[in-house]
Amino acid sequence: MTLHGDAYLKCIDPKCGLEYPIKSTNVQCEKGHLLDVKYKNKPSEKLKDVFAHRGIMDEGIIFNESGVWRFRELLNFCEIDTENIDECSNFLVSLDGAEGRQSKPYHMTRASAFIGTSSDNLWLQPEGYNPSGSFKDNGMASAVTHAKMIGAKKIVCASTGNTSASAGMFAANEGIQCDVYIPAGQIAPGKLSQAYQFGAQIVEVNGNFDDALKQSLDDAKNHDGYTVNSLNPFRIEGQKTIPYRALEYLKWASPDWIVYPGGALGNTSSCGKALMELYEWGWISKVPRIAVINSEGASTLSDLYNGKFQGEELRWNKGKPNTELIAEYYAYLDKEGIRPKTKATAIQIGRPVNILKGLRALDFTDGVVTSVSDAEMLDGMSVVGLNGFDCEMASGASVVGIKKLLEDEIIKKDDVVVGILTGRQKDAMLPVDYHNNPENKFAIPPKI
Numbered sequence: 153m154t155l156h157g158d159a160y161l162k163c164i165d166p167k168c169g170l171e172y173p174i175k176s177t178n179v180q181c182e183k184g185h186l187l188d189v190k191y192k193n194k195p196s197e198k199l200k201d202v203f204a205h206r207g208i209m210d211e212g213i214i215f216n217e218s219g220v221w222r223f224r225e226l227l228n229f230c231e232i233d234t235e236n237i238d239e240c241s242n243f244l245v246s247l248d249g250a251e252g253r254q255s256k257p258y259h260m261t262r263a264s265a266f267i268g269t270s271s272d273n274l275w276l277q278p279e280g281y282n283p284s285g286s287f288k289d290n291g292m293a294s295a296v297t298h299a300k301m302i303g304a305k306k307i308v309c310a311s312t313g314n315t316s317a318s319a320g321m322f323a324a325n326e327g328i329q330c331d332v333y334i335p336a337g338q339i340a341p342g343k344l345s346q347a348y349q350f351g352a353q354i355v356e357v358n359g360n361f362d363d364a365l366k367q368s369l370d371d372a373k374n375h376d377g378y379t380v381n382s383l384n385p386f387r388i389e390g391q392k393t394i395p396y397r398a399l400e401y402l403k404w405a406s407p408d409w410i411v412y413p414g415g416a417l418g419n420t421s422s423c424g425k426a427l428m429e430l431y432e433w434g435w436i437s438k439v440p441r442i443a444v445i446n447s448e449g450a451s452t453l454s455d456l457y458n459g460k461f462q463g464e465e466l467r468w469n470k471g472k473p474n475t476e477l478i479a480e481y482y483a484y485l486d487k488e489g490i491r492p493k494t495k496a497t498a499i500q501i502g503r504p505v506n507i508l509k510g511l512r513a514l515d516f517t518d519g520v521v522t523s524v525s526d527a528e529m530l531d532g533m534s535v536v537g538l539n540g541f542d543c544e545m546a547s548g549a550s551v552v553g554i555k556k557l558l559e560d561e562i563i564k565k566d567d568v569v570v571g572i573l574t575g576r577q578k579d580a581m582l583p584v585d586y587h588n589n590p591e592n593k594f595a596i597p598p599k600i
Contacts, residue, residue: 158192159229161385164509166471174229175302179383186509187385188425189229194433199225200404215240219252220293220393226429227294227389230301245297247325251289252393254281256401257570260539266531267555273568275407276551277398278541280576284346286498286544287394287419287574288318292380294390296322299378305329308377310357310364312415312497313343314575319380320350329353331377333368335360340497342578360491362503382418383505391422392429398570399436406438408567411557413549413574414444414453414521415499417510424513440570442519443563444510445553447529447546449494452502453510454523456481468515473508495526495582498546498575520562528552530586534594536573537583545582547573 161172163181170181180186203223206216215221215237221244224234232239257275264271279287292315299307306329309319316332316339323330332347336356347354355371357364365381372379380387395410412419423442430436446454456466461481466474482503485491492502504510513519524532532548532555550571557563577583590597 159231160190160192161187162190164188164471164512174231177302177304177378179379179385186383186506189227189385189389191228195225197433197435200400200435203400213237214246214249215244217249217253218246218293219255219397220290220390221246221249223393223396226396227392229294229298229386229389243297243301245293245300245322245326247283247289247293247321250283251293252282252397255279255394255397257398258541260536260541262538263535263551266535267551268558269554269565269569273566274554275398275402275568275570276536276541276573277394277570278543278573278576279394280542280544280547280573282318284314284318284321285576285578286314286318287391287572288314289321290393291382291387291390291418291422292318292322295380295384295387296326298386299328299380300326302378304378306331306375306377307380308368308372309333309380310361310368311339311343311347312361312500313339313578314498315381316352317343317346317350320347320352323352324350331355331368331371333357333364333371335364338497338500340579342580346578361501365505381505382416382421387418388422388425388509391419392426394419394572395423395426399430402570404436406436406440407570408440409443409554409563409569410440411443411445411550411554411569411571413496413499413546413553413572414446414510415450415501415504415546417444417453417504417506419572419574420444420513421506421509424509424516427513428516439517442513442517443553443557444514444519444521445549446521446523447494447496447499447549448523448525450492450500450502451523452481452504453507454521457511457514457521466511468508468511471512473511475508478507496529496544496546496549497579498544499549520557522553522556524549524552524556528556530582531593533577534583534586534592538594541573542576543573544575544577544579547575550574
């Protein structure tokens with residue numbers, strides 16, 4: 153079942169369509185548009201059986217145990233013989249096969265009861281069981297693979313926490329340098345400590361995530377760094393395996409909805425790309441709808457998509473989105489001094505770099521966007537914990553977002569829904585403060 157990818161990079165703007173060789177380090181075309189990794193070959197649906205047996209029949213082969221590289225034929229940008237384990241070892245970057253390995257959908261009865269739906273119809277997929285504790289390891293495995301492929305000596309990222317932890321871990325494992333740009337004072341200590349632990353060079357930026365990203369991109373451009381934030385198209389390739397695993401677990405029967413928290417929109421973009429490709433290949437006959445859940449304190453996509461700014465609803469518009477509207481919105485934020493503000497720091501992002509790819513994903517899937525409060529996200533986080541699963545506050549957005557969309561009758565009672573829990577808890581005081589307040593819905597305050 154070997155596939156030689158004939159992979160290349162292509163601009164996402166249909167009118168532009170510039171193409172680049174697969175070893176290019178560009179994250180944008182020369183006209184400033186984002187890029188996709190593209191493949192000329194159509195993979196056989198018979199690969200589904202191959203994927204199902206990997207990690208079971210071939211115990212001890214880390215690339216078969218990996219929740220990313222188990223699907224390597226579907227992201228073969230290295231153009232290797234995917235059945236040759238020596239070639240896999242020479243090219244593919246892996247944390248001993250652990251990335252994505254423990255990630256699959258689960259029923260959570262208390263979460264279902266809180267949301268108001270049948271347990272049979274609700275699946276929640278915890279990505280916090282990745283080695284660094286978040287979904288980032290899926291995309292970092294593929295991004296650092298490309299970095300290794302082109303001989304990069306340093307990877308660079310901006311982070312609100314989880315990206316820095318994942319980048320630091322993979323860089324340490326590969327013996328390469330890692331520079332992490334963080335917004336000073338706006339990162340959970342548990343996440344920041346991981347970056348330090350893995351030997352990353354921390355660069356504090358006076359500003360927010362968007363300011364840190366700008367500086368990190370300057371570093372990558374001017375000082376031979378390789379950027380691993382999600383505007384890197386190879387990050388998106390690895391993150392496609394999140395919906396792959398959900399669909400595989402459901403025996404490739406598409407759910408009605410896949411729900412994500414919305415931050416930089418890399419997950420939205422990767423899920424959309426995965427679904428577009430699977431539908432084009434004939435692997436799925438029904439396209440799940442994507443729902444993106446913003447924080448009310450970082451609601452850029454929700455505001456623009458739902459027409460809350462100047463009354464115009466921002467859409468993909470066949471590859472011609474109103475980018476002037478986005479620029480005007482950002483100018484308005486600057487003029488009014490509005491900065492993203494939420495305790496869910498993982499999604500405290502005001503200028504999502506993947507907004508255009510996110511719009512494309514929402515267009516293809518007839519998706520929706522909404523926003524939820526910090527208090528609601530804390531309830532969502534806490535009820536997941538009461539099911540015996542760990543998730544961070546941003547992941548609670550998926551839970552309460554599903555609840556809100558169900559109450560608004562956008563999600564129907566009999567719809568099958570997969571909610572992605574993007575990371576585990578790394579801010580120790582959030583649950584402590586939540587449960588010490590008896591007014592919170594799921595609080596279990598200490599006895600005195």
